[in-house]
Amino acid sequence: MPAQQTNPLRVGLRQERVISPQCLVIFGASGDLTHRKLIPALFELFRQRRLPSEFAILGCARRPWSDEDFRARMAEAMASEIQQHQSAWEQFSGCLFYEPVDLQKDEDVVKLGSRLETLDRLKATRGNRTFYLSVSPAFYGSGCRALANAGLLQDPSRSRVVIEKPFGTDYSSAQSLNRVVQSCGQESQIFRIDHYLGKETVQNILVLRFANAIFEPIWNRNYISSVQITAAETVGVEERAGYYETSGALRDMVQNHLTQMLALTTMEAPGRFDPEAIRNEKAKVLQAARLAYEDEPWKCCVRGQYSRGGSPASPLAGYRQEPGVNPESTTETYVAMKLFIDNWRWQGVPFYLRTGKRLPKRLSEVVLTFRKAPVQLFDAAGGTPTANQLVLRIQPDEGAGFVFDVKAPGSGMRSRPVDMHFSYDESFGEPSDEGYVRLLADAMLGDPTLFTRSDEVEAAWRLYTPLLELIEDAPARLPVYPYEARTWGPAASDSLLAEDGLMWRRP
Numbered sequence: 001m002p003a004q005q006t007n008p009l010r011v012g013l014r015q016e017r018v019i020s021p022q023c024l025v026i027f028g029a030s031g032d033l034t035h036r037k038l039i040p041a042l043f044e045l046f047r048q049r050r051l052p053s054e055f056a057i058l059g060c061a062r063r064p065w066s067d068e069d070f071r072a073r074m075a076e077a078m079a080s081e082i083q084q085h086q087s088a089w090e091q092f093s094g095c096l097f098y099e100p101v102d103l104q105k106d107e108d109v110v111k112l113g114s115r116l117e118t119l120d121r122l123k124a125t126r127g128n129r130t131f132y133l134s135v136s137p138a139f140y141g142s143g144c145r146a147l148a149n150a151g152l153l154q155d156p157s158r159s160r161v162v163i164e165k166p167f168g169t170d171y172s173s174a175q176s177l178n179r180v181v182q183s184c185g186q187e188s189q190i191f192r193i194d195h196y197l198g199k200e201t202v203q204n205i206l207v208l209r210f211a212n213a214i215f216e217p218i219w220n221r222n223y224i225s226s227v228q229i230t231a232a233e234t235v236g237v238e239e240r241a242g243y244y245e246t247s248g249a250l251r252d253m254v255q256n257h258l259t260q261m262l263a264l265t266t267m268e269a270p271g272r273f274d275p276e277a278i279r280n281e282k283a284k285v286l287q288a289a290r291l292a293y294e295d296e297p298w299k300c301c302v303r304g305q306y307s308r309g310g311s312p313a314s315p316l317a318g319y320r321q322e323p324g325v326n327p328e329s330t331t332e333t334y335v336a337m338k339l340f341i342d343n344w345r346w347q348g349v350p351f352y353l354r355t356g357k358r359l360p361k362r363l364s365e366v367v368l369t370f371r372k373a374p375v376q377l378f379d380a381a382g383g384t385p386t387a388n389q390l391v392l393r394i395q396p397d398e399g400a401g402f403v404f405d406v407k408a409p410g411s412g413m414r415s416r417p418v419d420m421h422f423s424y425d426e427s428f429g430e431p432s433d434e435g436y437v438r439l440l441a442d443a444m445l446g447d448p449t450l451f452t453r454s455d456e457v458e459a460a461w462r463l464y465t466p467l468l469e470l471i472e473d474a475p476a477r478l479p480v481y482p483y484e485a486r487t488w489g490p491a492a493s494d495s496l497l498a499e500d501g502l503m504w505r506r507p
């Protein structure tokens with residue numbers, strides 16, 4: 001038997017990766033994302049001893065806080081977490097600093113340069129910097145420009161910029177933003193974040209596909225008849241009406257999270273486990289994706305908006321009754337659509353994507369439905385024979401399942417579907433890290449694998465351009481159907497699948 005070959009590239013990637021001494025600069029340090037996600041993720045990295053001892057976090061925003069104010073605000077926001085890890089927090093908070101900076105004022109950004117040099121001396125951070133733009137998307141381009149003008153992005157090996165979502169609001173704005181940020185530094189310095197890619201279960205799509213030889217031969221149009229990708233939320237718009245009213249579900253969830261799950265599920269195997277090889281394959285498959293009916297895009301998409309629902313004991317407001325929402329809003333809180341991918345692997349296989357707020361269950365999953373057995377020898381216990389399904393459960397019940405038929409107990413020979421089930425929790429016994437833990441570490445390591453490259457982000461926007469244009473120019477062609485809160489979306493979304501003789505999976 002030939003010896004199994006060892007790929008030298010993989011050996012390198014398997015080794016423990018160490019973050020270099022550096023300063024993480026967070027713009028938007030007084031904002032929601034910083035205290036809710038970024039600082040908790042950094043504290044987690046600190047407690048896991050994955051941060052170097054030569055490390056500083058410099059918070060920046062316009063308000064005139066001091067280092068002490070910043071430390072106190074972060075401690076307040078994380079009070080319950082800190083209670084259990086008091087001494088770790090005391091050490092960690094020694095890494096926290098603050099500098100008032102208005103990103104729109106060049107002189108502030110120049111002054112920031114001097115503060116960074118002081119921190120380099122104080123914390124031995126050696127001029128390595130990761131700048132995290134956790135500010136309004138309106139500042140992504142101008143923020144990069146201000147950093148470049150202040151000479152803070154000059155050395156590609158020492159400076160990086162992390163850009164939050166959303167990256168653009170459509171194809172042309174994403175293209176313009178890409179042009180601006182690429183004029184400020186090299187593509188290798190830009191880390192466009194999609195926190196879904198930080199989830200173990202999303203990364204597991206790659207491992208499941210490419211570490212197990214049994215899947216590749218059947219992972220194509222010959223064996224798979226359709227694919228459903230769902231990201232369902234139980235929450236409504238909450239306090240995000242200001243942002244959501246201009247975004248809607250298509251921009252907020254489909255263009256990024258659902259499209260990333262689509263790309264990982266459908267991409268070709270990369271030649272090697274290398275960031276660019278993976279991103280090449282993702283970009284390629286997104287470039288081959290298209291709406292099911294290109295000339296009649298309204299036929300392949302259903303939009304919905306939640307109306308009042310819940311029970312008499314706990315009634316739920318409709319979207320239009322939520323604080324900050326226009327009472328006549330036509331923003332969609334639900335989208336379902338059908339796509340195809342025009343390549344040899346997937347030609348003719350329908351992909352159904354759906355996402356919504358105020359649905360009955362919180363869950364994200366990818367469901368691959370296989371073709372039915374060519375001859376039905378047995379009666380199905382439920383009446384109709386089922387097809388095998390592979391279910392990749394992204395959240396919250398992280399794992400995977402495989403649905404297949406077995407003999408139903410009894411004297412006859414009837415078949416019945418059962419579920420073979422893998423759970424991260426049961427197998428590994430510990431909850432997986434928050435997506436931001438992984439992504440912040442990767443950005444500081446300079447590993448772009450889980451970040452979106454410029455061509456990927458543009459391909460994702462291009463895919464949905466016909467729908468965005470329709471919503472803008474002829475909204476009546478893509479009406480927003482009401483659906484009762486805590487139901488699975490408007491009936492029209494069922495019709496989208498019924499036309500193909502299919503149904504949405506009801507988890």
Ligand SMILES: NC(=O)c1ccc[n+]([C@@H]2O[C@H](COP(=O)([O-])OP(=O)(O)OC[C@H]3O[C@@H](n4cnc5c(N)ncnc54)[C@H](OP(=O)(O)O)[C@@H]3O)[C@@H](O)[C@H]2O)c1
Pocket residue numbers: 027028029030031032033034060061062063101102103104133134135136137164165166
């Ligand atoms: N929050 C989330 O859960 C979430 C999730 C995904 C993506 N994101 C993205 O993350 C980014 C930040 O979101 P957020 O919710 O944290 O926003 P936010 O709460 O509104 O915070 C915005 C921050 O920007 C600062 N800021 C405003 N103008 C500035 C300027 N000219 N110069 C420097 N700083 C300025 C604000 O502080 P001052 O007023 O003191 O300047 C504040 O710290 C957004 O792009 C959002 O789309 C957020």
